[in-house]
Amino acid sequence: MSDLVEVIDTNNKGIDVLSIRKEFPVLHQEVNGKPLAYFDNAATTHKPARVIAALKAYYEQDNSNIHRGAHTLASRATEHYELTRTRIKEFINAPSAEEVIFTKGTTEGINLVANTFGKKFIREGDEIIISTMEHHSNIVPWQMLCENNNAILKVIPIFNNGELDFEAYKKLLSPKTKLVAVVHASNALGTVNPIKEMIDLAHEQGAKFLVDGAQSTAHLSVDVQELDCDFLAFSAHKLYGPTGVGVLYGKRELLEAMPPYQGGGEMISEVRFEKTTYNTIPYKFEAGTPNIADVIAFEQALSFINDCGKENIQNHESYLLGYATKKCATIKGFEPVGTANDKVSVMSFNVRNTHPFDVGMMLDASGIAVRTGHHCTQPLMDWYGIEGTVRASFAVYNTTEEIDRLYESLVRIAKRNN
Amino acid sequence: MKDINTVQDEIIGEFEILGDDKESTIYYIMELGDQLPDFPEIEKKEENIIKGCQSKVWLITSFQDGKIQFLADSNTAITKGLISLLIRVLSGRKAKEIIDADLYFIEKIGMGNIIGSQRSNGLSAMIKQMKLFALAYQSKIDA
Numbered sequence: 001m002s003d004l005v006e007v008i009d010t011n012n013k014g015i016d017v018l019s020i021r022k023e024f025p026v027l028h029q030e031v032n033g034k035p036l037a038y039f040d041n042a043a044t045t046h047k048p049a050r051v052i053a054a055l056k057a058y059y060e061q062d063n064s065n066i067h068r069g070a071h072t073l074a075s076r077a078t079e080h081y082e083l084t085r086t087r088i089k090e091f092i093n094a095p096s097a098e099e100v101i102f103t104k105g106t107t108e109g110i111n112l113v114a115n116t117f118g119k120k121f122i123r124e125g126d127e128i129i130i131s132t133m134e135h136h137s138n139i140v141p142w143q144m145l146c147e148n149n150n151a152i153l154k155v156i157p158i159f160n161n162g163e164l165d166f167e168a169y170k171k172l173l174s175p176k177t178k179l180v181a182v183v184h185a186s187n188a189l190g191t192v193n194p195i196k197e198m199i200d201l202a203h204e205q206g207a208k209f210l211v212d213g214a215q216s217t218a219h220l221s222v223d224v225q226e227l228d229c230d231f232l233a234f235s236a237h238k239l240y241g242p243t244g245v246g247v248l249y250g251k252r253e254l255l256e257a258m259p260p261y262q263g264g265g266e267m268i269s270e271v272r273f274e275k276t277t278y279n280t281i282p283y284k285f286e287a288g289t290p291n292i293a294d295v296i297a298f299e300q301a302l303s304f305i306n307d308c309g310k311e312n313i314q315n316h317e318s319y320l321l322g323y324a325t326k327k328c329a330t331i332k333g334f335e336p337v338g339t340a341n342d343k344v345s346v347m348s349f350n351v352r353n354t355h356p357f358d359v360g361m362m363l364d365a366s367g368i369a370v371r372t373g374h375h376c377t378q379p380l381m382d383w384y385g386i387e388g389t390v391r392a393s394f395a396v397y398n399t400t401e402e403i404d405r406l407y408e409s410l411v412r413i414a415k416r417n418n
Numbered sequence: 419m420k421d422i423n424t425v426q427d428e429i430i431g432e433f434e435i436l437g438d439d440k441e442s443t444i445y446y447i448m449e450l451g452d453q454l455p456d457f458p459e460i461e462k463k464e465e466n467i468i469k470g471c472q473s474k475v476w477l478i479t480s481f482q483d484g485k486i487q488f489l490a491d492s493n494t495a496i497t498k499g500l501i502s503l504l505i506r507v508l509s510g511r512k513a514k515e516i517i518d519a520d521l522y523f524i525e526k527i528g529m530g531n532i533i534g535s536q537r538s539n540g541l542s543a544m545i546k547q548m549k550l551f552a553l554a555y556q557s558k559i560d561a
Contacts, residue, residue, distance in 0.1 A: 032440040032441070033439070355473070355493055357494045357497075358448070358494050358495045361444055361533075362441070362445070416448070
């Protein structure tokens with residue numbers, strides 16, 4: 001308890017973890033006879049009661065298809081749906097709500113850019129730059145695009161501590177570079193990349209820059225105008241919101257110049273058999289009935305984050321990461337993977353002579369949820385010459401007491417083979 | 419040698435002592451795996467890998483005095499423990515006994531709850547492979 005008090009009193013004025021935990025019904029359960037300690041937040045965070053209530057309220061009171069409805073329920077649903085767009089605009093400080101496109105998630109956002117911007121603007125011999133630490137969803141769409149358009153994919157190397165080789169990045173940039181697509185914070189290592197400097201350098205060469213914000217948006221303040229990024233993709237479910245909702249921010253002039261992604265309802269202006277004209281942004285990119293309920297509920301997740309305060313969340317998580325990293329480093333056989341100076345709250349590691357799956361199963365038996373494997377970053381794991389890692393990722397509702405339990409379990413696990 | 423069902427009942431008894439404590443159960447399964455005889459490194463090749471398992475599982479057989487001997491290894495300790503249970507029940511037996519074996523101990527010890535559905539599929543793949551080996555030997559005998 002003393003550790004927890006320390007967190008509340010000295011490190012996080014304004015954050016009361018115990019009150020926050022009360023907002024998350026799922027946390028209050030036992031798993032395998034032990035209280036749940038959930039450290040798989042980089043995969044998905046849990047949802048506060050207000051998000052769950054918003055989902056329920058939508059279906060109980062407002063369920064209706066949005067836009068063009070001539071009745072009250074449709075108006076209410078539309079109003080709530082568009083309110084989320086406005087809140088996201090504020091959350092990332094986009095110049096306008098029209099530059100906020102709803103998607104299924106980060107993956108779809110990246111695929112949208114690859115299939116529209118890529119299709120129109122990436123030509124034979126053009127170069128796209130990604131990094132060694134990308135998630136598969138920020139590798140494969142570009143590979144597919146390069147294959148189709150005869151473009152070239154370049155990869156920024158990293159150092160052993162999981163930081164990008166910035167000098168190598170500078171050398172890769174050239175007038176041939178048309179797009180740089182790099183993760184803001186690595187899901188597998190936690191590394192926070194110097195994205196602002198990278199964007200500025202890409203722009204000097206006339207290249208556009210896509211930020212994969214799947215991990216960073218939950219932990220850091222992301223201001224698209226300050227960063228001056230051309231695209232930012234992220235997912236609601238890693239931000240205490242529902243699954244199946246994502247956001248793609250794009251600069252207006254780019255979105256307007258890009259062809260539509262999918263054809264169907266909503267994205268059109270006029271349909272004639274001879275010719276169809278397309279709707280304005282953002283609707284041009286939102287064909288079909290969207291995920292209305294989850295988009296509406298996402299607004300409540302953003303309200304939760306605002307109530308906590310982004311800076312408070314960041315301070316708390318950073319304290320937890322430091323606490324866990326320092327404590328676990330004392331375990332014989334504990335091998336951290338990714339030790340960059342600037343990290344989000346991801347602790348990736350292996351236990352010597354023990355397969356990550358075994359570590360995950362043993363922790364689960366103690367009620368502790370982590371993720372094990374390659375974390376959809378196989379090229380990164382290959383670079384390290386490992387099959388995978390164990391990943392404990394912390395969120396605003398985690399406590400040092402939970403980390404103490406993780407530590408104690410890891411001590412037992414490490415003893416088996418070390 | 420004890421018959422298949424006696425061995426299964428012994429395993430059920432051991433797991434009953436462990437009760438509902440998943441941690442002790444998992445550690446016990448891993449300990450069983452640790453006791454498996456060494457697997458020749460040279461046999462850790464693609465063709466000996468059982469398909470359908472999340473972890474890597476290598477399985478080889480030999481046929482002595484009309485009986486099939488199984489030897490296995492895995493890159494994860496829990497999976498190695500699981501296959502060690504199957505080996506304990508099925509190895510050193512006639513092909514027909516293996517083919518006809520009703521492996522009720524898996525359900526009785528609640529293996530599905532212990533290892534989860536994905537690994538249960540892997541366990542089924544191991545059993546299938548062991549029975550396929552037995553079928554192949556049996557067809558040789560019949561021929």
